[in-house]
Amino acid sequence: MGFDSLFVSRIDFEDLAERKRTKNMEFVWYTSPLNLRNRSSLFTQVTYDGYYAPNGYVFDSGSSSSLKVSELDAVHFLKIIKLRAQSYKSKHILVPMGSDFGYKNAETWFQYLDPLIKAANEIGSPGFQINFLYSTPSCYTYYVNKEKLTYEMKKDDFLPYSVPPSAFWTGYYTTRGGFKKFIKLAGQILQACKQISIFMDLTDSFYHVNALRDAMGIMQHHDAVTGTQKKHVLKDYCQLLSNGTHECQYVLSRAYRKFWGVSDSDVPYVTSQFCPDLNISTCHVTEGRSQFLVTLYNTLSWPVSIDVRFPVQFKQMTVTNWNGDEVPYQIVPVHEHIKRIPERVSNVDSELVMLTRLPPMSISTFVVKPHEDEVATVHYEDNYGLNKHLVIQNEVDLVYKIPATNNNLRLKENEQTDVTYFIVQAWTSSSVTQNPVSYLRHICRSLSLLSFYQSILASTYRQPNLV
Numbered sequence: 001m002g003f004d005s006l007f008v009s010r011i012d013f014e015d016l017a018e019r020k021r022t023k024n025m026e027f028v029w030y031t032s033p034l035n036l037r038n039r040s041s042l043f044t045q046v047t048y049d050g051y052y053a054p055n056g057y058v059f060d061s062g063s064s065s066s067l068k069v070s071e072l073d074a075v076h077f078l079k080i081i082k083l084r085a086q087s088y089k090s091k092h093i094l095v096p097m098g099s100d101f102g103y104k105n106a107e108t109w110f111q112y113l114d115p116l117i118k119a120a121n122e123i124g125s126p127g128f129q130i131n132f133l134y135s136t137p138s139c140y141t142y143y144v145n146k147e148k149l150t151y152e153m154k155k156d157d158f159l160p161y162s163v164p165p166s167a168f169w170t171g172y173y174t175t176r177g178g179f180k181k182f183i184k185l186a187g188q189i190l191q192a193c194k195q196i197s198i199f200m201d202l203t204d205s206f207y208h209v210n211a212l213r214d215a216m217g218i219m220q221h222h223d224a225v226t227g228t229q230k231k232h233v234l235k236d237y238c239q240l241l242s243n244g245t246h247e248c249q250y251v252l253s254r255a256y257r258k259f260w261g262v263s264d265s266d267v268p269y270v271t272s273q274f275c276p277d278l279n280i281s282t283c284h285v286t287e288g289r290s291q292f293l294v295t296l297y298n299t300l301s302w303p304v305s306i307d308v309r310f311p312v313q314f315k316q317m318t319v320t321n322w323n324g325d326e327v328p329y330q331i332v333p334v335h336e337h338i339k340r341i342p343e344r345v346s347n348v349d350s351e352l353v354m355l356t357r358l359p360p361m362s363i364s365t366f367v368v369k370p371h372e373d374e375v376a377t378v379h380y381e382d383n384y385g386l387n388k389h390l391v392i393q394n395e396v397d398l399v400y401k402i403p404a405t406n407n408n409l410r411l412k413e414n415e416q417t418d419v420t421y422f423i424v425q426a427w428t429s430s431s432v433t434q435n436p437v438s439y440l441r442h443i444c445r446s447l448s449l450l451s452f453y454q455s456i457l458a459s460t461y462r463q464p465n466l467v
Contacts, residue, residue, distance in 0.1 A: 005043040005141040007094075009050040010169075011158045019046060020087040026144070027152040043141060044154070045094065048087065053097045054080045059112045060102045069112060074119035082128060089151070090144045094137070169228075176227030179234060183219045186241045190216055191299040193248035195361060200255040208251045212244030249274050256295055259363055278310055280344045281334045286310045287348045291369040298358035305357050311348040316371035319354055327366060329354035 006029070011019075019025050025046050032040035052058070057077070085093050097103075097113065117132040124130060160170040190212045197205040223229045224237055253272040272295070275283035285292055290313070298304055311334065319327040330353050338344065358364050 003042060005045070005137065007137055008044060008046050008158070010161060011046055012160070012162050013164050014162070015158070016046065023087055023089050024152050025087050026089065027154050029154045033155045043145070047094070047096060048084045051096050052099045054095065057097070058099050058102045059109050060105050069115040069119055071119065071123065074116060074123050077116060077120055078123065078130065081130065089149050090147055092140060092143050094140045172226045172228070176234065179227055179238065180225060182238065182241055183225055186212065186245050187216055188299065189245055189248050192297050193251050195299060196255040196297065197251050200258050202251060202254055205251045208247040211247040215240040215244035275310065280341050281311045281338050281351055282344055282346045283310050286312055287346060290314065294366045294368055296356060296358055296364045298360060298362055298364070301360050303357060303359050305355060307353055308356055309351050309353040311346060312350055312352045313348055314370045315350065317352055318369050318371050320367045322365050327354050327356070
């Protein structure tokens with residue numbers, strides 16, 4: 001990554017004590033000895049007392065007027081530096097100033113540090129030539145390197161990291177795995193959200209995109225993505241990610257409608273829906289509808305091949321790309337372990353798996369519908385709040401009664417519930433009036449087409465279950 005040096009603040013307490021005793025607080029770390037070999041060498045220092053200022057020298061809590069530097073303060077500070085120098089080979093000593101939540105008022109710090117440095121340089125120490133100055137890690141590394149000292153080589157890592165008397169910090173890479181996955185997938189959604197909002201010229205989407213951008217910034221904290229936070233903090237992090245993700249889903253939905261050329265008047269019928277539970281093989285769109293679109297977006301600048309899988313209710317399907325070409329797929333059973341997951345509420349026991357080749361930074365849409373040999377059932381949900389759960393089958397015998405006294409088509413939902421619905425039609429053609437069955441077929445085709453536009457997205461995540 002181009003680093004010249006690395007400064008580590010925390011290692012195992014026994015390792016730290018031994019390094020202080022043997023003057024090995026600085027060393028050359030071969031971070032990848034088997035693969036990168038010498039190219040992975042990195043000058044590394046373990047700081048003497050973490051990233052904290054010496055005890056008693058955190059100035060942020062008091063006011064600048066109450067902080068006065070005495071000669072005793074300067075003498076005590078000199079003693080601290082002499083003690084630290086015994087653990088380092090170099091004649092240069094790095095002293096971090098600040099602390100966790102203790103460097104909020106820079107003016108107070110400098111109003112105390114300026115006279116402290118001046119007093120310490122004036123007092124000096126017999127037999128110990130010393131010069132205090134403000135510096136940076138980069139400057140420190142430069143002057144240590146000029147000394148051309150020989151340092152110990154290190155080829156392993158620092159884990160597990162223990163603290164006295166018997167506590168261990170470990171599992172950074174596995175702790176709260178569901179949360180780590182949530183962060184990763186939210187990052188993918190954010191990348192897609194940022195790109196598509198620009199490509200589709202959604203000029204008023206900044207607020208929505210920024211909600212997830214801010215949440216992802218917080219997730220980079222060393223107690224966030226590592227999973228080392230307390231439980232109530234974890235819940236807050238998940239809430240931030242969930243809110244931000246929903247804001248980006250709104251942006252993606254708008255972008256897809258614009259991409260498909262859907263007008264505002266079609267919005268109640270043509271919507272993008274997300275399936276956050278695909279990792280447990282659950283998706284209300286693919287399970288509840290026989291025909292739908294699967295829309296995928298590749299955020300990368302090169303083509304990728306990925307397996308896309310989602311639960312389906314039929315054993316034979318037809319999958320085509322936007323050009324009408326058939327896409328190979330397989331119907332596979334849902335694994336028994338997946339079926340037994342408590343949060344999974346689904347009776348579907350099959351998944352459709354298809355291999356897709358996605359062009360770089362582009363939208364790809366696939367049409368999924370039952371094979372001709374299957375009996376197709378189209379579930380159409382009226383978003384205006386009428387005729388909820390209406391089911392229309394592509395079978396003529398679904399028409400149980402067409403009253404002669406009005407222009408309503410009466411449809412029966414199923415034999416079990418004996419629920420009927422009415423579709424009001426304005427008969428304007430004598431041929432349609434004489435042959436309402438042919439018109440019903442036209443309605444079924446129209447509803448099937450609308451059902452196509454109930455889409456799911458490949459950017460699927462699942463918020464971890466918090467108990």
